[in-house]
Amino acid sequence: MSIRVFSGVQPTGNIHIGNYLGALKQFVDLQAEGTSVEDVPHRSDQSSLNDCIYCIVDLHAITLPKDPAELRDSILDVAALYLAVGIDPKKSVVFVQSDVPGHAELAWILMCNSYTGELSRMTQFKDKSRGNESAPTGLFAYPVLMAADILLYDSNVVPVGSDQKQHIELTRDIAIRVNNKYGDDTFVVPEGRFLKDGARVMALDNPTAKMSKSAENPHSFISLLDDEAKIRKSIMRATTDSDGEIRFDPASKPGVSNLLTIYGAFTGKPVAEVEREWAGRGYGDFKKAVAEVTTDALEPIRRRYAEIRPSDELRAVLRDGAERAGAISEKVILRVKERFGLGA
Ligand code: ATP
Numbered sequence: 001m002s003i004r005v006f007s008g009v010q011p012t013g014n015i016h017i018g019n020y021l022g023a024l025k026q027f028v029d030l031q032a033e034g035t036s037v038e039d040v041p042h043r044s045d046q047s048s049l050n051d052c053i054y055c056i057v058d059l060h061a062i063t064l065p066k067d068p069a070e071l072r073d074s075i076l077d078v079a080a081l082y083l084a085v086g087i088d089p090k091k092s093v094v095f096v097q098s099d100v101p102g103h104a105e106l107a108w109i110l111m112c113n114s115y116t117g118e119l120s121r122m123t124q125f126k127d128k129s130r131g132n133e134s135a136p137t138g139l140f141a142y143p144v145l146m147a148a149d150i151l152l153y154d155s156n157v158v159p160v161g162s163d164q165k166q167h168i169e170l171t172r173d174i175a176i177r178v179n180n181k182y183g184d185d186t187f188v189v190p191e192g193r194f195l196k197d198g199a200r201v202m203a204l205d206n207p208t209a210k211m212s213k214s215a216e217n218p219h220s221f222i223s224l225l226d227d228e229a230k231i232r233k234s235i236m237r238a239t240t241d242s243d244g245e246i247r248f249d250p251a252s253k254p255g256v257s258n259l260l261t262i263y264g265a266f267t268g269k270p271v272a273e274v275e276r277e278w279a280g281r282g283y284g285d286f287k288k289a290v291a292e293v294t295t296d297a298l299e300p301i302r303r304r305y306a307e308i309r310p311s312d313e314l315r316a317v318l319r320d321g322a323e324r325a326g327a328i329s330e331k332v333i334l335r336v337k338e339r340f341g342l343g344a
């Protein structure tokens with residue numbers, strides 16, 4: 001039996017190199033390989049190829065108000081980017097969350113098995129609501145919907161950026177809690193998969209905060225669709241420090257460390273090796289090199305995206321994906337309803 005991989009990206013704003021290095025690149029890598037059993041402790045078999053499901057999580061996007069026309073466009077933008085980075089719809093299932101009703105259905109069941117206390121501790125909710133009394137209930141319940149996404153497909157492995165660690169832990173806690181109450185094989189307990197180097201790409205203008213789509217300064221992030229001139233400008237402007245030493249030390253040198261992370265992730269070299277390669281050289285030259293490896297990596301993605309985004313095939317891929325995802329999820333919903341005593 002193969003290992004089931006599941007992940008999702010929100011259709012909001014520009015997908016940036018943080019999303020790519022933390023998540024999308026892993027999606028593509030996992031599609032081409034069998035996951036090592038070390039990553040999945042509860043499985044003893046070694047699969048040949050993973051069974052990957054990649055979702056565009058539009059229900060998560062409406063936790064904060066969205067313009068309907070923009071949302072519809074963003075869904076297709078992310079779908080086209082999935083394919084442009086190398087997700088192959090013949091090998092992986094690609095679909096839109098709201099096209100499969102089981103996500104919202106399971107989310108309700110899980111809400112009845114999660115605690116307001118544990119949800120109040122989620123840092124993403126705290127950051128986004130900032131104690132605001134009129135924060136939407138959906139923003140509070142967001143991690144439960146994410147747990148439903150994952151558990152709905154009996155997922156073994158969830159590749160995400162390290163900012164999602166807390167949500168993965170919650171998903172595991174809920175799965176274990178339900179299994180203890182309703183039977184051990186109600187849910188598969190999933191594992192997160194985080195990249196060691198590059199799991200968290202920081203904002204170029206403020207390297208102590210994560211690179212984010214919602215930043216106001218366009219030079220804070222590099223979108224996967226930025227052209228060469230914009231990439232170079234954003235990297236040359238990146239905040240560093242005044243001691244002039246190229247060394248990986250995120251606590252006291254966050255800007256330089258972030259550039260080392262980005263360079264390492266795009267060249268496939270461990271950060272320690274990049275550090276040795278650049279020891280004793282200047283920030284200016286290093287930034288030029290970071291811009292170059294970034295441009296080289298993004299240029300083919302941009303080219304493929306321009307072909308895929310206007311094509312009719314995109315919607316056909318999503319329709320087919322929704323059908324395949326629907327068939328898998330229906331079986332899990334039936335199992336869960338049966339365990340809970342729900343339905344006629
Ligand atoms: P943002 O905060 O930039 O608006 P997000 O994290 O809220 O984005 P998604 O688009 O759903 O929302 O993120 C998709 C994937 O990208 C997730 O797996 C997330 O962990 C990862 N990711 C987001 N930002 C970064 C980052 N700066 N570094 C590494 N991974 C990231």
Ligand code: LTN
Nearest residue numbers: 006007008009057060146149160
């Ligand atoms: N919460 C995630 C997006 C997300 C997700 C998922 C990731 C929603 N559902 C299921 C992995 C699996 C985020 O904000 N980055």
